[in-house]
Amino acid sequence: MTLEISKADAKRIRKHLMNAPSAPGGYAHFINAGTEKILSILEENYFQEELPEGISCFKYLEGDYGSGKTQFIHSLAERARRNNIVTSIVNISQECPFNSPLAIYKAIMSSVMPPVSNSSGREKKGIEILLTSWITKKLKELGCSPGQEIPDMARRQLEQTFTKVWYGPPDTQMASALLALGKRILDIESGAHHSTTDTDLFSWIRGEKVNSRTLRELYSLHEPTRDETAFKRLKTVFEFLRTRLGYKGFYIAFDEGTRTASFKRGSVKQKQAIENMLTMINENAEGEFEGVMFLYAATPDFRSEVIQNYQALNDRIGSNAFVPGRPLTPLIELESLNSEKITTQIGEKLLTIFSRADGVEWNPEIQTSNIEVIIQALKNVMYFEEDRVPPRHFVFQFCSLLEQQKFNQSELTVEQAVHFVETHELPESEEDE
Numbered sequence: 001m002t003l004e005i006s007k008a009d010a011k012r013i014r015k016h017l018m019n020a021p022s023a024p025g026g027y028a029h030f031i032n033a034g035t036e037k038i039l040s041i042l043e044e045n046y047f048q049e050e051l052p053e054g055i056s057c058f059k060y061l062e063g064d065y066g067s068g069k070t071q072f073i074h075s076l077a078e079r080a081r082r083n084n085i086v087t088s089i090v091n092i093s094q095e096c097p098f099n100s101p102l103a104i105y106k107a108i109m110s111s112v113m114p115p116v117s118n119s120s121g122r123e124k125k126g127i128e129i130l131l132t133s134w135i136t137k138k139l140k141e142l143g144c145s146p147g148q149e150i151p152d153m154a155r156r157q158l159e160q161t162f163t164k165v166w167y168g169p170p171d172t173q174m175a176s177a178l179l180a181l182g183k184r185i186l187d188i189e190s191g192a193h194h195s196t197t198d199t200d201l202f203s204w205i206r207g208e209k210v211n212s213r214t215l216r217e218l219y220s221l222h223e224p225t226r227d228e229t230a231f232k233r234l235k236t237v238f239e240f241l242r243t244r245l246g247y248k249g250f251y252i253a254f255d256e257g258t259r260t261a262s263f264k265r266g267s268v269k270q271k272q273a274i275e276n277m278l279t280m281i282n283e284n285a286e287g288e289f290e291g292v293m294f295l296y297a298a299t300p301d302f303r304s305e306v307i308q309n310y311q312a313l314n315d316r317i318g319s320n321a322f323v324p325g326r327p328l329t330p331l332i333e334l335e336s337l338n339s340e341k342i343t344t345q346i347g348e349k350l351l352t353i354f355s356r357a358d359g360v361e362w363n364p365e366i367q368t369s370n371i372e373v374i375i376q377a378l379k380n381v382m383y384f385e386e387d388r389v390p391p392r393h394f395v396f397q398f399c400s401l402l403e404q405q406k407f408n409q410s411e412l413t414v415e416q417a418v419h420f421v422e423t424h425e426l427p428e429s430e431e432d433e
Contacts, residue, residue: 005030010356017350017399022392028074031349031395034342035072038322038332039079045327047083051249051291054242056284060317061297063334066390069297072334073253076295080251081115086130086241087251088112098254099272101230101279106207108234108252115247127237128202131185134245139189150190158186161244171229173221174236177205180219182244207233231279235288242291249291256297265306274310281316281330300335335388340375343394347371350395354402366411367402374398377417400424 005013009027016024024031032039046057063069077087088111092098096107111125114133135158142154162182169175184198200212207225215221225233241247264270280294308314320326321333348371351362374397378389397420401412404426412420416427 005353005356007356010353013353014357014399017395018403022070025074026078028071029078031346031353032068032071032075033345033349034337034339035068035075035334038337039072039076041327042076043079043083046293047080047085047249047251051085051293054287054290056287056289056292057294057328058281058284058316058330059293059295059322059332060303060330061295061332061334062300062303063297063338064299064390066392067334067338068391069334070255071391072332073255073295073297077251077253080249080293081113084115084248085251086112086114086247086249087253089253089255092254092256097269097273098276099269101227101276102207102225104254104276105225105230105234109206109237126202127205128181128185130241131182131245132189135182135185135189155186155190159183162186166240166244169239170235171233173223174205174225174233175240176219177201177221178237178240178244181205231283238289238292249293251293251295253295254297256299265309270306274306274313278310278313278316281313338388338391340388343375343389343391344368344371346391346395347374347398350398350402354399354406358406360406362402363409366409369411370401370405370417371398373412373414373417374401374421376414377421380414380418381421397421401426 009030013024013027013030016022016027042059050057061069061072063072073089077089080087088108090096090104090107090111096103098104109127112127112130113125114130138158139150139154142151142157144150144154162179166175166179181201184192184201188194188198197212197214197218200210200215201219201221204210204212204215204221204224207230209224210221212221223229238250241250277296280289283289284292284294303314303317307317317330319331320329321331321336322329347367351367354360355362375389375394378393378397382393383389401420419425419427
């Protein structure tokens, strides 16, 4: 599948890669290689079929540092958005330790993104952004342009989404808050001014501890989200987005599992993190999280050193990796997909990105050879003739090379490539040619 990219987006990717050789967020799919077949199978099986039917799943993504886990997560998110799937990518960190259901809830609420058709606006995240996107889209469908007065009929039609009775939500306070949020955003889009109460409402729904008499009086919101109620409220949010707003499903990815592995083995925090993962897997299987794909990404040592000590979780993830004939298998291993051929394909995509960004016509013979010798140089210097070079390390070196060869392309020998890998500078003999 060939993806067209604008010059502006190509420049953004180049800038990102020159600053940090990591997956460039929402643009990751432009340089993705080697996982297209798996991504297509996941898209067809889950985003187009099972999630819209309310069927949920859990995937465990495994790969060494630099093997492309984040790249995979963002590339799959792009597939999700094409299919009207709400996405949320959460980085496990001190701000979101996986042992806290409340922290998980808050991270998801602040990072959910509406499906979009292009790269513009992807930096806007959060539950209120998602509702605003849905309301403005519906207003546009009803012939209302931003900033214009909304006809009463159109307003009443949209208000029904947020006023009809909601029977049996998982959490009644969160249900009330979401309905109130929808009505307030519709008011704001109709010309009403933001108020302090709006800010408090947004914060309460995001999981912040808000002490507001007005929220209690207007919306009966008297209890902030806690660890004990976080997953129940998360289910309420998913149900609201699915049944009221018509989103087809949800892709929630957690990256990186090494943060959980940093907990002391057998500690209370580690046990709590494992229990949270089991809750997601078990309650997903029981249909309590309807239409949700949870994906957790970690390095191999997390499974071998931590998960194997928790039999229930180890059994659910299993040891048989995902293959085209086994799309339901939870475990996806990236190491088996990485090869020199895949790294070469990444290099070819980088040539396209840098060409679009700078208007450079690369000499295909010279740069194909340079891809090969950079890979070989990395083996010589860092990996001692191992078969695989982590894509992240190749990307850093090859992007640096392209930046220096924009105005003077030349074919490197392996010795020159080794010098470049070690110093990030081209040999003087080449620059003088």
